Amino acid sequence: MTEPSARPTVDVVIPCYNYARFLRACVKSVLDQPGVDVRVLIIDDTSDDDTPEVMAELVRDPRVEGRRHEVNRGHIATYNEGLLEWAKADYTVLLSADDLLAPGWLARATAVFEANPGVGMVYGRVVYYTTDGDGDRAAAHDAPRLPRVVAPPAGRTVWSGVDWVEARCRTGQNVLSSPEAVVRTSVQQAVGGYRPDLPHAGDLEMWMRIAAVSDIGYVRGEPAAYYRVHQQSMMRTRFSSLFADLEQRQAVFDLFFREHPDLPPRLRALANRSIARDALWRAVRAYDRDQLDDIPVDELEDFARRVYPDTERLPEHRALRRRRALGPKACSRTQLFLGSHLVKRGRGLVDKQLWKWRGQ
Incomplete structure (x- = not known):
């Protein structure tokens, strides 16, 4: 009989829509994480590129599972399917198929959770990099060229949820991109997922919901994730409008405080x-x-x-x-x-x- 693992378990949900050229590298960045037991959950939202073939190749690894939608459900429904219906591990990550986890990130993040039972989310530094034009073709390989970064001194900070919410109010800004966030699965499923009526800034609203019921941890030092910026990324396409950003962030705060009148x-x-x-x-x-x-x-x-x-x-x-x-x-x-x-x-x-x- 196999003894259960004493290591933290992490489910990494990878939504994929026409990102077959990035998928192998994304999954590899998860499977190479030391010190944790990972399960990769790929959701193909009816891609019309080579995603089904690449996914069939990747699921040969027993740590990788895959699903394909019969009809396109959109990014919010796909995110919530993975986070709320499929994830079962101790901790959960939502990782776009065009992004990467940094080496060792999951071990660093889960160490904060293990030492602080009241923490519901841990995040770190995200590095943005561009692979436009020829870079997109190069990124299809398992080892894309990443920017060199100078890491600040390592350290950890844990804020009370209310203090973290106050910091967001002081700037009016989100400080997470998503791939660098690791969430305690029980907390994620208790507060719920992304709201369909906030397609642009729904992540900020969800992070604050998490902060309303738990503490928030931050890990300084080496990067947590690499966020790829390219011509097809959502940052540059659907949600680049000036007023979309301002109005969505205002809607986030209005909704959050309406639902948390005790603050x-x-x-x-x-x-x-x-x-x-x-x-x-x-x-x-x-x-x-x-x-x-x-x-x-x-x-x-x-x-x-x-x-x-x-x-x-x-x-x-x-x-x-x-x-x-x-x-x-x-x-x-x-x-x-x-x-x-x-x-x-x-x-x-x-x-x-x-x-x-x-x-x-």
């Missing part, structure tokens, strides 16, 4: 303020870059005012007013009013992908 009211006000500042900063940058023909500045200001009526008190609103007086041509040449505090904040607000790895 301090100041947190919702803090989130609204952060979203408004983000909208105004985008309007400010439109002047700095002479992009008024492409970016709807008036609509951004109206959105900010609806979200946070006291917009006139915000430094970004004062910066926008000065730029209107000066005009876009002068602003794009001089950028006179960019104080250092706004520059630092704006780098995170204009493109949240640049700072997600900080984990705070």
Whole structure:
């Protein structure tokens, strides 16, 4: 009789839609994880490329299982099928077929869970890299070329769930991309999965739901995952709209606080303020870059005012007013009013992908 394994078990759900060229490398990054017992759960959402053939090859490994939908169900339904219906291990990861786990990540993450029973989610630093054009063909191999990164000092942080939610309200931003998140399966299935009515920012809302019932851990040092950015990735296609991002994040906070009325009211006000500042900063940058023909500045200001009526008190609103007086041509040449505090904040607000790895 085989003795049960004493090692942590992790189910890695891999949704795949027309990503056959990435699938082998993705699965290999999971199977090569030391110190944990993994099971790979591939869900083919009716791909019309070579995904069925690649999946049939991969399931020869007993640690890999696969399913194929008869009709396309979309990414949200596919995610929830894996996370809520199929996963049974101690911990669960949702990993897109075009992304990779970093070596040793699952052992580092599960060590935090094992030492902290109240932790419901652990995440780490994600590295973004591009494989456009010829890079897409190269990425079909089991060892894609990854960027070199300098790892900060290793360490762990565990926040109370409320403190972590407050940090999200202070920035109005998500700090996870998804592949770097490991969730305690019992917590994931207790709070539920992704909401179909939040296709763009539903991950942020789900992370906060997890934080509402558990602590959150973060692991510094070596990367947790590699997020591939390419022309077909969802980041660049379905959800690249300026207002889709702002409106979806605002919808996330509205829904979350409506369903968690016991949380301090100041947190919702803090989130609204952060979203408004983000909208105004985008309007400010439109002047700095002479992009008024492409970016709807008036609509951004109206959105900010609806979200946070006291917009006139915000430094970004004062910066926008000065730029209107000066005009876009002068602003794009001089950028006179960019104080250092706004520059630092704006780098995170204009493109949240640049700072997600900080984990705070």
